[in-house]
Amino acid sequence: MQKRVIIxxxxxxxxxxxxxxxxxxxxIIDKLKIISIxxxxxxxxxxxxxxxxxxxxxxxxRLANSNDxxxxxxxxxxxxxxxxxxxxxxxxxxxxxxxxxxxxxxxxKTQVSEKDADKKKEIGKAAKPFFMPSxxxxxxxxxxxxxxxxxxxxxxxxxxxxDTDPNVVMFHVKLGRTQTEAMxxxxxxxxxxxxxxxxxxxxxxxxxxxxGIKSNKGWSEVExxxxxxxxxxxMQEDRVNFMTSAD
Numbered sequence: 001m002q003k004r005v006i007i008x009x010x011x012x013x014x015x016x017x018x019x020x021x022x023x024x025x026x027x028i029i030d031k032l033k034i035i036s037i038x039x040x041x042x043x044x045x046x047x048x049x050x051x052x053x054x055x056x057x058x059x060x061x062r063l064a065n066s067n068d069x070x071x072x073x074x075x076x077x078x079x080x081x082x083x084x085x086x087x088x089x090x091x092x093x094x095x096x097x098x099x100x101x102x103x104x105x106x107x108x109k110t111q112v113s114e115k116d117a118d119k120k121k122e123i124g125k126a127a128k129p130f131f132m133p134s135x136x137x138x139x140x141x142x143x144x145x146x147x148x149x150x151x152x153x154x155x156x157x158x159x160x161x162x163d164t165d166p167n168v169v170m171f172h173v174k175l176g177r178t179q180t181e182a183m184x185x186x187x188x189x190x191x192x193x194x195x196x197x198x199x200x201x202x203x204x205x206x207x208x209x210x211x212g213i214k215s216n217k218g219w220s221e222v223e224x225x226x227x228x229x230x231x232x233x234x235m236q237e238d239r240v241n242f243m244t245s246a247d
Contacts, residue, residue, distance in 0.1 A: 025211065035061075053177065086117050130169055131170035135157060
């Protein structure tokens with residue numbers, strides 16, 4: 001009987017401990033967020049002008065870490081999605097569909113309220129390497145560096161600083177191997193962000209990675225953590241540079 005009681009107590013402690021770890025992990029995740037997208041660039045060649053295996057969308061972001069310690073995202077894969085909803089106001093069908101004839105423009109006004117304008121659709125996935133201009137060789141192991149100055153790395157390190165001192169991270173999103181595949185994703189993205197007076201764009205980034213937390217004793221890690229960032233660009237207030245590889 002005593003052995004059974006001890007086993008039950010130990011099981012209860014394990015469950016409570018697991019719940020505590022889950023809450024702590026969620027609290028850390030909640031303090032990571034995307035502040036802005038600084039630029040978006042299409043790239044199909046490397047620095048030497050050679051064709052790449054994929055056409056990439058390089059998305060330069062600013063990520064805030066409001067925790068009080070360094071956070072590491074290792075072995076991460078991040079999937080980018082785009083969608084949009086209509087502005088909550090009266091709009092004409094001419095604004096939604098430019099092919100509406102001139103004669104019918106004023107007769108086609110309708111009230112819309114957060115209806116889907118463009119359904120959520122995957123743009124592409126980004127995995128290592130990640131470009132982090134703020135990193136130095138001291139921030140990562142040598143075998144994680146893709147070049148001597150340790151800018152392209154196999155993991156993301158987010159230093160604390162919150163909204164006032166965010167981390168710059170560039171994701172290399174794979175649009176596809178062919179121009180057709182890439183244009184399909186780019187057209188959807190442009191449809192979502194191309195008419196900010198009518199539609200509100202939504203950018204979703206869903207990530208899966210091993211979460212590392214730095215302490216005085218080193219890194220502790222939790223495997224297979226998931227996160228979803230929702231970013232709503234203010235296209236009329238904040239300028240997002242959209243460039244091609246020729247720029």
